[in-house]
Amino acid sequence: MSATSPRGSRRLWSSALGLLAAAVLAVGVNMLADRLLPRARVDLTEQHLYTLSDGTKQVLAGLKDPITLRLFYSRRLGAAIPVYGAYADRVREMLSEYAGLSGGKVKLEVLDPEPFSELEDRAMALGLQGVPVDQSGEQVYFGLSGTNLVDDERSIGFFQPDRERFLEYDLTRLVYDLSNPTRPVIGLMTALPLNGDPRAMMLRNPALGQPAVAITQLRQFFSVKDVPLDAQVIEPEVQVLLLAHPQHLTDAAQYAVDQFVMRGGKLMVLVDPHSESQASKPGPTGQPPTDTSSSLDRLLNAWGVEAPSDKVVLDLRGAWRVRANPGDRVQAVDYVAWYNLQGDSLNHDDVSLAQLDQITVASAGEVRKKDGAAIEFTPLLTTSPQTMVVDAARVRQEPNPVRLLADFRSGNEHHVLAARIRGTLDSAFPAGPPPAAEGQARPADFPAHLARSQGAANIVVANDTDLLEDRFWVRVQDFFGQQVATPFSGNGPFLANLADTLAGSDALISLRSRGESLRPFELVEDIRRNADAEYRQTERQLTQKLEETEKRLRELRQGTPAAPGAERNQNQAAVITPEQRAEIDRAREEIIATRRQLRAVQLDLRRDIEGLETTLRIVNIALVPALLTAFAIGLAVVRTRRRAAARA
Helix, strand or coil: CCCCCHHHHHHHHHHHHHHHHHHHHHHHHHHHHHHHCCCCCCCCCCCCCCCCCHHHHHHHHCCCCCEEEEEEECHHHHHHCHHHHHHHHHHHHHHHHHHHHCCCCEEEEEECCCCCCHHHHHHHHCCCCCEECCCCCCEECEEEEEECCCCCEEEECCCCHHHHHHHHHHHHHHHHHHHCCCCCEEEEEECCCCCCCCCCCCCCCHHHHCCCHHHHHHHHHCEEEECCCCCCCCCCCCCEEEEECCCCCCHHHHHHHHHHHHCCCEEEEECECCCHHHHCCCCCCCCCCCCCCECCHHHHHHCCEECCCCEEEEECCCEEEEECCCCCCCCEEEEEEEEEEEHHHECCCCHHHCCCCEEEEECCCCCEECCCCCCEEEEEEECCCCEEEEECHHHHCCCCHHHHHHCCCCCCCCCEEEEEEEECCECCCCCCCCCCCCCCCCCCCCCCCCCECCCCEEEEEECCCHHHCHHHCEEEEEECCEEEEEECCCHHHHHHHHHHHHHCCCCCHHHHCCCCCCCCCHHHHHHHHHHHHHHHHHHHHHHHHHHHHHHHHHHHHCCECCCCCCCCCCCCCCECCHHHHHHHHHHHHHHHHHHHHHHHHHHHCCHHHHHHHHHHHHHHHHHHHHHHHHHHHHHHHHHHHHHHHHHC
C-alpha cells in the first residue's frame, strides 16, 4: 500500500478542522441567540400561523392593570397521550410570548395539579375540566384560568389539539375579557330563535333550546340586548342593531329602525329569499313554515339598495356535496344553492374579512346598488362567475339538487351577496312617523322625527340569514359534558368583526380571523365540479332515453290484443308477431347500450381528476428528490473538473 502523500494529509486535517470550527460556530451562535434574542423567530408559514396578530399586540399593549394567567397542566396527560404533551409545549410558549409582550402586565404561572391535591381542588373551583385517562379514575387537567385586580375570572376549561389553529383567538379573548369590563351594546332584533327556541322542551328536542353559536360568541365580546319586533324606538344605549330575518315588520317597527339609522346608529341587516334555518325548524303548528323569506324593501330602497326576496343565486364553485335523491345513481351531488365563498369572493381589503379564508352561505340572494344612488357601495361577499340566478321557489319546497345541477347554466357573472353601505341617507318616512298600531300608545320620550341622517350612515346588508345557522359553519360536539364548537368556516368571526368595525373597535379583528384554514386543491375541485355538472346533464338525457325505451318494451311485450268479441282468460298469453319480436330485441339492445353509456359516463367522471392526482403524486414524491439528486451530481461533476484542472 502506498503511503498517504503530505498534500493529502494536510487536506484531510484542514477538512477536519473546518468541520470542527463549523460545529463550534453553530453551537456558539445558538447559545448567543438563546441568551440575547430569546424571542427572535422567523415564521416561514404561508399564513404566518405562528406570528401573533396585530390585534393581540394591541390588546397586550393596551393593558392598564395586571392580569394573572394560571396554566393547569398535568404532566401525566402528556406522558399518556404524547399529542397533548406537544400541544402543551405550544400553549406554554405562546403564553410566555404574551407575558413578554405585555410589559409585565401579564403574569404567568404553570401548575401541575396532582390527584387529590389542593391544586386539583383549586382547578375544579376555577371551572377547569378534569378528564380521566385510565381506569383508575384519577383525572388530569389542561386548562387556563385568568384573573384581574377586581377578581373577575375567565377560563378555558380544557385545551384540545383540534382547536390548535384557534389558540391565539382563545387566549386573546380571555385577556381581552379581563381587561375590558365595559362592552359595546348590540341590539338583536330577529324573527329567528337565535337565542334558543323556548318550545324546546315541549317539542322534546333539547337541541332547539341552545342559542346559535354566532350569538354566543357575540355575547363574549359585546352586551347583546334583545329588541322586540314591535319596538317603536330603538333605545339610545344600543350602538349597533343586528336586524336578522325581518319578517312582516310593522310600519312602526320599520320607522324605529329608520330613525335609529338617522340618529347615527349602526345597522346590520340580514334578509333572505329563503331561510334554511327557519325551514328546518317547526313552526307554531309543529310543522316547518312555508313562508321562509324576509325583506326590508321600504327602508333599503329608500337608501339606494335592492335585495330581492324572490331570487336565489346559485354558484358552482364551492358548492356543497350533499346526499342525492334516493333513486339517483350517484350517492352525492353538488348542491349549487349551498356553497363556500373563498379567495376573490371575499373582500380582503375590508378589515372584517382581512384574514378570513372561507364564508358559507345557503340559498342566498343578491344585493345591488340602485341606479343613481348617491352612496358608497362596498361589496363584502361576492360569488364566483360560475353562477346562475333562479326563482326562490326552486329551493323552498322540496328542492332537487340533481335537477338544479342538471339545469345549471353559468351566466359568467359575479353577484354581490353582502355589502357595506355608507353615505348621507334620506328617511324612508319623509312624512314623519306612521300612526301607532291599534291599542298601542307612543312612548312618552318618543324622539323628534329626522328626515335625513346626521352625518354619514354606516350599514351592512346581507341577503342571507343562514350565515348565522350553526350547521353551515361550525361543528358542535360534546366533550365529557362540555359543548365544544369547532368552526370550519368564518361566519361567526365575520359577524363579530362586522360588529367590531361598526362599534368603532378593531383590536380583535386580526386574531379573530385566525380560524381554521381550509385549503382545497382548487384546480382539482374545478375539474371535478365541471365534470360532475357535465355528467348530470348527460345522465339526464340518457336516463330519459332509457325510460322511453323501457316503456316501449313494456308495450311491445303486451303483444297484439285479442280480436273483438273473443274472450281471453287469465292464462292466455299475448300474441307477439315476428315484427314485434324483432322490435323487442332491438329495444333490449338499445337498453343495454344506453346503460353501457351511463356506466361509461360515470367512469369518465373522475378520469381527469385521477390523472391529475397521479401527476401531482409523482411531482410531490419524485420531483424534489430528483432535483436534489441532479443538483448533487452536477455539483460533484463541477468539483471533479475543478480538481482535475488544478492538478493539470
